[in-house]
Amino acid sequence: MQENQRTEVDTVIVGGGQAGLAMGYYLAGQRRDFVILDENARAGAAWRARWDSLRLFTPAKYDGLPGMPFPGDHLAFPTKDQLADFLEDYSRRFDLPLVLGARVDEVRQDADGFVVVAGEQRWHARNVVVATGGHQLPKRPDFAKDLGPGIVHMHSTDYRNPQQFQQGPVLVVGLGNSGAEIALEASRTHQTFVAGKPSGELPVRHGRAGARFFLPVIRFLGLYVLTLNTPVGRKAAPGFKTMAAPLIRTRTKELRAAGVQMVPRMAGIAAGKPVLEDGTTLDVANVVWCTGYREDYSWLKLQEAGSLDRPRGVVESVPGLYFLGQEFQFAAASATLPGVGRDARYLAGVMASVRPATQRGITDRQRQPAEKRSA
Numbered sequence: 001m002q003e004n005q006r007t008e009v010d011t012v013i014v015g016g017g018q019a020g021l022a023m024g025y026y027l028a029g030q031r032r033d034f035v036i037l038d039e040n041a042r043a044g045a046a047w048r049a050r051w052d053s054l055r056l057f058t059p060a061k062y063d064g065l066p067g068m069p070f071p072g073d074h075l076a077f078p079t080k081d082q083l084a085d086f087l088e089d090y091s092r093r094f095d096l097p098l099v100l101g102a103r104v105d106e107v108r109q110d111a112d113g114f115v116v117v118a119g120e121q122r123w124h125a126r127n128v129v130v131a132t133g134g135h136q137l138p139k140r141p142d143f144a145k146d147l148g149p150g151i152v153h154m155h156s157t158d159y160r161n162p163q164q165f166q167q168g169p170v171l172v173v174g175l176g177n178s179g180a181e182i183a184l185e186a187s188r189t190h191q192t193f194v195a196g197k198p199s200g201e202l203p204v205r206h207g208r209a210g211a212r213f214f215l216p217v218i219r220f221l222g223l224y225v226l227t228l229n230t231p232v233g234r235k236a237a238p239g240f241k242t243m244a245a246p247l248i249r250t251r252t253k254e255l256r257a258a259g260v261q262m263v264p265r266m267a268g269i270a271a272g273k274p275v276l277e278d279g280t281t282l283d284v285a286n287v288v289w290c291t292g293y294r295e296d297y298s299w300l301k302l303q304e305a306g307s308l309d310r311p312r313g314v315v316e317s318v319p320g321l322y323f324l325g326q327e328f329q330f331a332a333a334s335a336t337l338p339g340v341g342r343d344a345r346y347l348a349g350v351m352a353s354v355r356p357a358t359q360r361g362i363t364d365r366q367r368q369p370a371e372k373r374s375a
Helices: 018-029 080-093 142-146 177-186 208-213 215-225 231-242 252-257 337-354
Strands: 006-014 034-038 098-100 106-110 113-118 121-130 152-155 170-173 192-195 261-263 266-270 273-276 286-289 321-323
Touching (some): 018 034, 018 080, 018 337, 034 121, 142 266, 170 177, 252 261
Parallel strands (some): 006 121, 121 321, 170 192
16 A cells, blocks of 8 residues: 555544434534545435335434425425435535445544544545444344245345335345335235334324424434433433334234235244244245344444443543444444434534634525525
């Protein structure tokens, strides 16, 4: 690796999704010299890669990022591609220093801060913000490898549409929101089973009426009541981080009405076929693992990281290291579009209190709404 491939910056943000871009907005406001590294070839690509029919659960009025509201009908629920377009537009509007195609292989410490390595490139930084989110490595049960060779199976991260299925029944393993929505879609063309139990269900019907009258209450609770500053929030936080979210748009009532068969959790595999907790063997042709994700920070090669405890995203054992976009980082909504901006603003404030920087920023012209700038 040649020395001219090393770049000195104040801060490196790892991850160019909504968390990384929101962080970039506030660091630009401080005129910090920073870069945002993202492994994808296009801003918003992580959202574009999800299944075709995916829509957000939050209405557009809650899906903006700092300095830029989400465009269009504020009670509509944007598609995943509309959100991806918004993230791309956001990075361009504020001229954020997004480096695409930069998969971070290693972050290590040195005497002055951190060295961030991505392929043949490296950056030296005083601060590193890990904004990679919760969808890192797909998680499957160990017995998944024992499925028979005649069964098509995939994790939800690889699912796009029912055309990927072969003829025959579909088993969706896991009854969280992804499992419920994929099962409902699969039921339109295939006999479908879903294995598992939901952790709960939204008590009202999801849609425009809910967006107008009910979701504002949910948002208020997730942003201001269930936080680390309240007794009820502190009590809820440990369980919230491990518990699956309640079913929001597609509930068990809708699944049953569509003919989806609800079965017990999957317990293992016998003779290449799925076996349920009650001993039933299912003869299916397709399996979708909606079994979540796990964190992977093996690329953080740190000397004093310990368990990476990070109250409000600040790693006290490693000065200059921060996390953003984590579940219940400060509030129940921290890992969502409505909540990530507040956490980004907080971390930027922490950085400013440690070491102010006046090197790069968003101009007054960039801060103006697009219609005003074009007038």
